[in-house]
Amino acid sequence: MKKLAIIAGAITLSCLAGAAQAQNWYVGGYGAMNYTHDGDANGNENMVYDLGFGVGGMVGYAMPNGLRLEGEIAYRSNDIDTLNGAPIGADMTSWAFMANALYDINTQSSVRPHIGGGLGVVRGTIETGGLEFSDTVLAAQFIVGIDYNVAPDLALTVDFRHLRTQDLGLGAGAGLGGVEYANSMVSAGLRKSF
Numbered sequence: 708m709k710k711l712a713i714i715a716g717a718i719t720l721s722c723l724a725g726a727a728q729a730q731n732w733y734v735g736g737y738g739a740m741n742y743t744h745d746g747d748a749n750g751n752e753n754m755v756y757d758l759g760f761g762v763g764g765m766v767g768y769a770m771p772n773g774l775r776l777e778g779e780i781a782y783r784s785n786d787i788d789t790l791n792g793a794p795i796g797a798d799m800t801s802w803a804f805m806a807n808a809l810y811d812i813n814t815q816s817s818v819r820p821h822i823g824g825g826l827g828v829v830r831g832t833i834e835t836g837g838l839e840f841s842d843t844v845l846a847a848q849f850i851v852g853i854d855y856n857v858a859p860d861l862a863l864t865v866d867f868r869h870l871r872t873q874d875l876g877l878g879a880g881a882g883l884g885g886v887e888y889a890n891s892m893v894s895a896g897l898r899k900s901f
Contacts, residue, residue: 712795731768733769733775733898734764734766734899735896736759737866738894739760739892739895740759741783741785742785743783743890744756744887745833748886754787754835754886761784763894764779765807773813775810775811775821777804777898780803780804781801781805781868783800786801787833796836800806800831801830802829802830803846805826807824808820808825809850817855817857819862820852821852822850823849823851824848826843826845830842833877837883842875844870844875850866852865858898860901861897861900862898863896866892867891867894869889871893
């Protein structure tokens, strides 16, 4: 009987350990409203953007000490409102591929703030008059947000992301040369642990 209890205890502990380990991997997704900050093109031409939308997803690993490491893909889209005060029929879109590190602050409750940042690359595209001009550049972002655990393995997330890139070299064909790109985004989404 004693051996049976020890075996049952060992099986239970290994199952709990496996379950705890499985909880470390997660996937998530979000929808967002984004604002591309007004910026210069060619160093002297001012581009003004309308509010836009964004979507993104991530796969990551959460460590017991509160640190999370994740890979994120995000899409942002904005209309370009004016160039040097004149209306322009153009769109700015970007794909961001980021490696993020975040820290979850343990509040001993269902609500948990987090802070972090990421490095990666952004593929930015301006479309105007049926033509597309693109460039891929290095990028960095700052992230701050809050999670609410609706279940042990499911969290509602609200985040603010500020992304900056190197100037986008969109070439003489677009008539814009180097384009500054900085974007702020507020998102809401879900994160599921496994």
